[in-house]
Amino acid sequence: MAVVVQEVRATYAFVERNINLVRRYWGWEIAFLVYSCAHALVVGFIGAAMGQIGGQPVQSNAVVLYLLIGSLVWSYLATTFDAIAEMISWERWEGTIEYTFMAPVSRLTHMVGQVIFAASYGIVRTGIILVILQHFFELDLSEANVLAAGAVLAIASIGFVGLGIMVSTLPLLFTERGMQMVFVTQSCILLVSGVYYPIEVTPGWMQFFGTISPATYALVGVRRALLEGQSLAQMVDVLIPLFIIGVLTIPIGLVVFGFAERYAKRAGLLKRSG
């Protein structure tokens, strides 16, 4: 029992620390939130202007909703992914990495704490953006199955957490270039996952990468739930790949991280940088 209490406290340590960091860096938080809101609004306005731009009538509401779902889902997934993928970089930059790795905390506990924070932070941030969007666009969600959309997003989060864990090894292994690699990886996921368009419009080789990205299935699932009101039972074709990706990426991520940590300790890479 004492061990369980200890692990729970250690898990909460990461959550509480990150909340404190968000509080102390509130200026940057507001700046990034304003940027995300502006970006979502820009995307929404592009959707609203489709008819005018193309000179042909389009179902403007459907297009706006399609694009805004992309924007919101990506906002949530990217926030979650960032919080996990950057956990090493933050600590390296702050200089605390040696202290965290020297603490009697299993890497699993470390990851769980980080994931709980990341998912909660992603939900709150995306919720704020959604509230702001509602003031600009008349979002018709009368047909939407909101619970099913939430469930799809929750399952998709597992895969994104796994990807985040894998990618977080890059800053561990590459002191200087690691974060740049994370940034490039995230950009590629954005490109191939059909955030603002069906992946069928992309070149064939790109579509292959789209089929292995959990974001692709998350976006398809959330759109079907919100635009067409589909239930989970009607989205088995989306849920199965999402589930498989999640089940595979988390253990693979943990194993890869374990190897990377061992290599970092052998090569002397666990030190401050920045």
Place this chain on the structure above:
Amino acid sequence: MTTAIQPSEPTSRPVPPASVPTAADAAIALSIQGATKSFTRDSPSLLGRLRGKRAKRVAAVDDVSLAVPRGEIFGVLGSNGSDKSTLLRLISTLLLPDAAAISVFGLDVVTQDMAVRRLINRVSVDAAFFKKLSPWENLVYEARLYGLPARPARARSIEILEQLGIKRSRIDEPLENMSCGMQQKIAIARAFLTSPVLMLPDEPTTGLDPRSKKDVQEFILGIRQKHDATILLTTHNMVEADRLCDRLAIIDSGRIVALDTPAALKERNRAAGGDGSLEDVFMTFTGRSLEDGDYDEDEDEEQGKEAP
């Protein structure tokens, strides 16, 4: 006038797992046999490798062996670049040795690293914190990582900080507003908050003013007296080494070149015609002064300078 520092009993200790022996079970707190660690330096570019150039391996710790009995304050004295900190990183499970048998209270640092971590803590020369956070926010993070509840940890933090001369009112203001000396004292408080049985201070008084230095030294002596702690500290401060350490190892280019009590080392120096000071002891064994150390990137980090 220096404030008298008397560390009090800890209000809460981390819960040791069943596999961890208590301090009473082991007379030797730290045992190092043949520790060797080398790093790759000047790694050639891809083109260079194709032309047959090879990376240079530099020995940072070279066949170091020592044993520190429980309750001893053991000093590692070396110049800049002598890789004192590398030795501490090997003990604190942050580096894997190329070859060695290193154990803390009988627990192997490689195969039983988690159990070892429950027994140790370290103070690095640069006060590494989340600088935007307050001392308390940093300390509660550390406390929770070691399984300590927040409320007693706060009481204990305030107690330690006050002993180190930091007012209670400053515990909630951002660390970035504090001087280097204060940050270093908070780093010391962080390490002692978890009540480690083997403490690894890495040049703990570097950057402190004379009074703060004395405060920290008194605190270390008090901790050993009251808490049955074993302390392995690195320093290049001769006065500190003489005052605090029961025994001293002088390290040069990763090798131990002398190991004895400060009094015995000084006596040997006098017998050999020296002036009997620790500085002369150091010069005799290493052939250079403390300031003559080699510059290297790792030591740069140890000195608290940020990498470009």
